[in-house]
Amino acid sequence: MTDQSPPEDLLPHPEFLTEFPYNVFLRRFAPGEIRATRRQLERFRAFAAVGDPLADAVVEKMDRRSFERALRDGIDSVPNAPEALRALFAQVDEVPFWLDAEQLELGARAIRRGGVWGLFALRGLALMGGYLASRPDKTLVATGNLEAAAPRRLVETASWWLDATEPGGLARDAAGFQNTVRVRVMHAQVRAAMRRRRDWDYQAWDHPVNQVQTVGTLVLFSLAFLVGTQALGMRYTADERAAVVHLWRYVGFLMGVDAELLPATEADTWRVFWLEAATEFVPDEDSYRLAQALVTTVGPGGDRAVDRLTRWAVGNFVSSYSRLVLGRRNADFLGLPDNKPFQAAVLGISAANLALELARSVVPGATRLSELVGASTRRRLVGQAVDAVHADLGYSDHRPARAPLEPTG
Numbered sequence: 001m002t003d004q005s006p007p008e009d010l011l012p013h014p015e016f017l018t019e020f021p022y023n024v025f026l027r028r029f030a031p032g033e034i035r036a037t038r039r040q041l042e043r044f045r046a047f048a049a050v051g052d053p054l055a056d057a058v059v060e061k062m063d064r065r066s067f068e069r070a071l072r073d074g075i076d077s078v079p080n081a082p083e084a085l086r087a088l089f090a091q092v093d094e095v096p097f098w099l100d101a102e103q104l105e106l107g108a109r110a111i112r113r114g115g116v117w118g119l120f121a122l123r124g125l126a127l128m129g130g131y132l133a134s135r136p137d138k139t140l141v142a143t144g145n146l147e148a149a150a151p152r153r154l155v156e157t158a159s160w161w162l163d164a165t166e167p168g169g170l171a172r173d174a175a176g177f178q179n180t181v182r183v184r185v186m187h188a189q190v191r192a193a194m195r196r197r198r199d200w201d202y203q204a205w206d207h208p209v210n211q212v213q214t215v216g217t218l219v220l221f222s223l224a225f226l227v228g229t230q231a232l233g234m235r236y237t238a239d240e241r242a243a244v245v246h247l248w249r250y251v252g253f254l255m256g257v258d259a260e261l262l263p264a265t266e267a268d269t270w271r272v273f274w275l276e277a278a279t280e281f282v283p284d285e286d287s288y289r290l291a292q293a294l295v296t297t298v299g300p301g302g303d304r305a306v307d308r309l310t311r312w313a314v315g316n317f318v319s320s321y322s323r324l325v326l327g328r329r330n331a332d333f334l335g336l337p338d339n340k341p342f343q344a345a346v347l348g349i350s351a352a353n354l355a356l357e358l359a360r361s362v363v364p365g366a367t368r369l370s371e372l373v374g375a376s377t378r379r380r381l382v383g384q385a386v387d388a389v390h391a392d393l394g395y396s397d398h399r400p401a402r403a404p405l406e407p408t409g
Contacts, residue, residue: 021324021325051188051211052184056188075089096253108166108168128291128322133276135204137290138286155391164251188209218257219272233349233355234357245269283333291334320337
């Protein structure tokens with residue numbers, strides 16, 4: 001009989017993963033042992049010094065018109081295309097052997113079914129929880145105006161997320177595919193801008209927008225979506241969860257994530273999350289500042305009484321959701337209010353959603369109806385937000401300001 005016990009040199013969980021609610025998430029959702037060895041952790045950390053060579057080479061001599069033409073009409077439509085541009089499109093135009101169109105479709109439908117609750121998970125767990133990783137926060141605070149930048153950044157992220165998770169959204173000529181490649185190049189532009197700064201602290205903050213940070217973002221969008229919406233009462237089959245991971249695997253491929261890091265399964269995704277948790281989630285004062293800027297970015301614009309009331313209610317609900325899914329210690333550090341009535345409202349909605357989900361699973365046609373309602377709701381909410389903040393959906397105007405950055409030591 002083969003010994004199936006875990007290796008003795010597995011590292012212990014980071015302390016916050018042993019606390020509520022993460023200890024519950026690990027028991028309820030994680031696929032068994034997800035810890036890493038010291039050697040695996042060191043190998044993972046080596047990618048903190050790696051960017052995206054293909055996109056970085058394009059940005060060195062960026063020709064926006066040629067890039068957009070190649071994205072829209074294919075690289076062969078660009079006369080005398082630079083070699084760097086050809087290399088980038090040779091990679092993104094490749095169809096990896098593992099890509100499964102049916103899984104992309106199922107994953108998109110499962111995400112779309114989340115509707116407004118998917119947006120709550122995106123904002124309240126993926127983005128808010130992501131701010132606990134202080135090193136990637138440094139590129140965000142470089143805008144120099146967090147309060148003004150936060151609404152636009154949130155809406156642009158949500159719009160890209162929506163396009164990428166629509167059924168058919170990752171087809172070559174679809175908005176999800178093309179905007180993913182645009183975001184990849186925008187990351188390279190940010191990386192180049194940070195490298196030009198004399199105040200960038202490589203020892204404290206690693207290389208800007210590195211591979212560890214990029215794969216961490218993918219994990220947040222996949223795992224945080226699944227866990228975050230399940231905390232709100234949503235339910236997914238094993239096939240749906242696998243399909244969601246598959247969709248984000250392909251997004252990661254288009255984003256230039258190294259194949260060694262790219263999660264292929266739900267178990268892989270949990271293991272990458274553990275590696276991120278063990279190395280990246282070290283919050284500092286910038287984590288607090290970003291969280292506070294995000295907290296105030298809620299609800300409709302306008303100064304009518306109903307607008308103010310809506311912003312107050314939505315803000316308290318989102319903050320209460322974040323406090324419940326991030327845990328007391330993290331929530332306190334980020335300055336999230338401890339509002340018991342709104343926390344009770346979150347739990348009440350979770351119970352109501354769970355009841356609806358149980359009914360959906362047995363009523364013929366209910367899943368399809370849920371997908372249609374979810375699609376309409378999230379598209380309408382994101383569309384309204386895009387109009388309100390005049391978002392840049394070409395993902396081209398992201399040159400960081402020259403605001404000084406201070407090493408944290």
